[in-house]
Amino acid sequence: MSARLDKIEGDREGFDENWKKRDETTYIHWTRGEPKNQIQLAFRNHWDLFNEIMGKDFSGRRALEVGCGRGSMSAYFADNDFDCTLLDYSAEAIETAKRIFAAHKLNAKFDVGDALDLPYEDNSFDVIYSIGLLEHFEDIEKLLSEQIRVLDSKGLFLGYVVPHYNENVQKDYKWINDLLKTYAEKQSDQNIPKKADIFRSDYGSERYIDVLNKLPVNNISASGVYPLPMISHSIEFPFTLLAENQEAILIDRFNKMLAERKTQNPNQHPWLCEEGYGQAFLLWCFKN
Ligand SMILES: C[S@@+](CC[C@H](N)C(=O)[O-])C[C@H]1O[C@@H](n2cnc3c(N)ncnc32)[C@H](O)[C@@H]1O
Numbered sequence: 001m002s003a004r005l006d007k008i009e010g011d012r013e014g015f016d017e018n019w020k021k022r023d024e025t026t027y028i029h030w031t032r033g034e035p036k037n038q039i040q041l042a043f044r045n046h047w048d049l050f051n052e053i054m055g056k057d058f059s060g061r062r063a064l065e066v067g068c069g070r071g072s073m074s075a076y077f078a079d080n081d082f083d084c085t086l087l088d089y090s091a092e093a094i095e096t097a098k099r100i101f102a103a104h105k106l107n108a109k110f111d112v113g114d115a116l117d118l119p120y121e122d123n124s125f126d127v128i129y130s131i132g133l134l135e136h137f138e139d140i141e142k143l144l145s146e147q148i149r150v151l152d153s154k155g156l157f158l159g160y161v162v163p164h165y166n167e168n169v170q171k172d173y174k175w176i177n178d179l180l181k182t183y184a185e186k187q188s189d190q191n192i193p194k195k196a197d198i199f200r201s202d203y204g205s206e207r208y209i210d211v212l213n214k215l216p217v218n219n220i221s222a223s224g225v226y227p228l229p230m231i232s233h234s235i236e237f238p239f240t241l242l243a244e245n246q247e248a249i250l251i252d253r254f255n256k257m258l259a260e261r262k263t264q265n266p267n268q269h270p271w272l273c274e275e276g277y278g279q280a281f282l283l284w285c286f287k288n
Pocket of ligand 1 (some may be wrong): 029066067068069070071072073087088089090095113114115116129131132133136
């Protein structure tokens with residue numbers, strides 16, 4: 001049963017509205033240096049994990065990010081010599097991504113287009129990924145089959161999914177976020193714009209795997225990821241960062257938590273965890 005929390009599935013205006021009205025859209029989640037905040041730390045770990053999954057023999061360079069938003073994941077791919085295409089159906093998001101890429105001298109192609117009708121030939125890409133896209137769709141058949149259609153033989157599909165969770169790692173830290181929120185509200189006399197409501201499912205990986213099983217792919221895998229809390233006075237759209245020195249304290253603590261996980265389970269990437277515990281889950285498979 002899906003959690004129809006909000007309003008329309010794949011709501012173009014809702015996404016566009018969100019991209020326009022919040023300062024958080026100007027955040028840059030990619031960095032070449034040491035991550036300076038929780039979101040950069042998260043994207044660094046996504047990239048590290050994606051690399052582990054690609055493996056050292058993965059030689060394809062044609063990369064596509066579907067629902068790219070500001071293109072944080074693609075910035076990693078572009079900076080590592082992938083030939084990147086970024087697609088989103090919010091023109092505002094594409095403009096944001098273009099600005100970020102230009103400011104950092106990263107190259108890519110940008111397309112405004114629909115994930116349900118990708119404007120590419122069959123077998124056009126070696127790796128296709130999305131971060132926070134799949135959960136916004138109730139009907140996932142077309143969404144997945146389009147991505148597999150444009151993926152080339154032996155190409156890698158990666159889908160990072162953020163379902164609606166009530167009982168994951170976040171629940172033990174809710175009190176800290178509530179405290180920060182109360183304090184932030186007291187400090188601010190601004191009327192912070194609200195995020196537009198957008199459909200988010202609570203599908204687990206099995207729903208996607210059922211669909212992938214009917215497509216020409218192999219080695220379908222799934223795992224929980226991001227076994228850390230998000231600490232913020234506003235974890236919406238995306239969670240708002242704390243002051244630089246506070247973020248530095250969190251980064252230090254989170255790196256220690258990841259190192260502890262690695263010590264406890266040396267054979268597993270510390271970013272992986274049980275599905276339902278982390279902030280998200282990752283699906284991956286290869287095209288036949
Ligand atoms: C949660 S955001 C992803 C943010 C992105 N990963 C980032 O790093 O900034 C989801 C994105 O998917 C896009 N999107 C939603 N439905 C889409 C569709 N049918 N086709 C293409 N993009 C879509 C939205 O416009 C939005 O930018």
